[in-house]
Amino acid sequence: MKENQVLLLSSADILNLCPMAEAIEAVREAFILTSENRVEVPPRIHLDVPKSKGTSLVMPSHLPDREKIGVKIINLYEENPLKGLPFSHALMLIFEASTGQPLGIMEAGILTALRTGAACGLATELLSRPESRKMALLGAGFQARFQLEAVAAVRQLEEVLVFDQDKDRAEKFAQQMSTGLGIKIRVVDLAAEAVSQADIISTATTSKTPVFADKDVKAGVHINAIGSYKPGEREVPSETVIRARVFVDKKDMALEEAGDLIIPIREGLFSPDKIVAEIGEVASGKKPGRLTPEEVTFFKTVGVAPQDIVLGSRILEKATKEGHGTLFDFYHG
Numbered sequence: 001m002k003e004n005q006v007l008l009l010s011s012a013d014i015l016n017l018c019p020m021a022e023a024i025e026a027v028r029e030a031f032i033l034t035s036e037n038r039v040e041v042p043p044r045i046h047l048d049v050p051k052s053k054g055t056s057l058v059m060p061s062h063l064p065d066r067e068k069i070g071v072k073i074i075n076l077y078e079e080n081p082l083k084g085l086p087f088s089h090a091l092m093l094i095f096e097a098s099t100g101q102p103l104g105i106m107e108a109g110i111l112t113a114l115r116t117g118a119a120c121g122l123a124t125e126l127l128s129r130p131e132s133r134k135m136a137l138l139g140a141g142f143q144a145r146f147q148l149e150a151v152a153a154v155r156q157l158e159e160v161l162v163f164d165q166d167k168d169r170a171e172k173f174a175q176q177m178s179t180g181l182g183i184k185i186r187v188v189d190l191a192a193e194a195v196s197q198a199d200i201i202s203t204a205t206t207s208k209t210p211v212f213a214d215k216d217v218k219a220g221v222h223i224n225a226i227g228s229y230k231p232g233e234r235e236v237p238s239e240t241v242i243r244a245r246v247f248v249d250k251k252d253m254a255l256e257e258a259g260d261l262i263i264p265i266r267e268g269l270f271s272p273d274k275i276v277a278e279i280g281e282v283a284s285g286k287k288p289g290r291l292t293p294e295e296v297t298f299f300k301t302v303g304v305a306p307q308d309i310v311l312g313s314r315i316l317e318k319a320t321k322e323g324h325g326t327l328f329d330f331y332h333g
């Protein structure tokens, strides 16, 4: 790569370069660095576009360990799916930290899905019972594939029960994924049917209110919830949060954005000191994860910039080494 050249990476490049197992290792590094305060992460900007029911999240970060600065912009538009468009669009820019030189621009819808799946893969590896075999997947949209691939990478799944309010979407998803993964995937009519049988529950919906009832959650279950990122919205009921051991990606951000925790806190049912740990503290061995086979563990992730800069940098380095992507010179065309 010559001076001034920037590497452009498409979603296909990213998928070819980064299998889920590698994404999980990148995210493990990202969360450990986060919990050790070794990534500079200013609060992300929420820029609302009310006319179009959109939110633009601007997520900067500085990763001194790899001499990288990054910024991801992800635009989430709740009416896009009704127009046949993806719910989110995103780009990531990566710069050399010692000079400020631009190094790469990548499609970040796939990057985000990969690192979000990987976060839940890591949490499932660290917190779920090793003998977990049944997964309930609530939401069969864009993120769902990556949620399933990540859990399948760390646990020997025998059956996945999928529920989406759009049954056609769930059926298509089940068909595509069972061929690819070789796991039995069954669509169910009610969230309760999936949840009541599951050892692992993953929620990946755009719902603003709980997507399952606490009474349906068995003892010993591990829950991953990725959906809500606004204080007034949630996927998980208060009753489940109260009885679970709760883990987050980054505590300050979870308390700013995660309605799943903020709503029970406002109700006086939960408090910030009840968050057991950041997942990076469990990954580094500083804090324990699951203590007993009976307890419910809950990992809430709102998604943090270190996941993007660590995974993005790793993919960029690999692409440069292996000659993937398209080089572009912004100064000379």
Ligand SMILES: NC(=O)c1ccc[n+]([C@@H]2O[C@H](COP(=O)([O-])OP(=O)(O)OC[C@H]3O[C@@H](n4cnc5c(N)ncnc54)[C@H](O)[C@@H]3O)[C@@H](O)[C@H]2O)c1
Pocket (backbone or CB within 6 Å): 076, 081, 087, 088, 112, 113, 116, 138, 139, 140, 141, 142, 143, 144, 163, 164, 165, 166, 169, 204, 205, 206, 207, 210, 211, 225, 226, 227, 228, 229, 301, 302, 303, 304
């Ligand atoms: N935590 C993170 O790091 C992170 C990263 C990316 C996306 N997300 C979030 O993940 C969620 C899913 O994103 P996506 O791109 O897959 O969206 P999507 O629109 O492609 O899919 C969402 C699916 O949820 C379904 N759904 C909505 N309400 C439901 C309900 N009550 N019960 C069952 N299904 C329901 C919809 O029918 C749809 O199929 C969004 O809320 C997004 O903000 C989180």
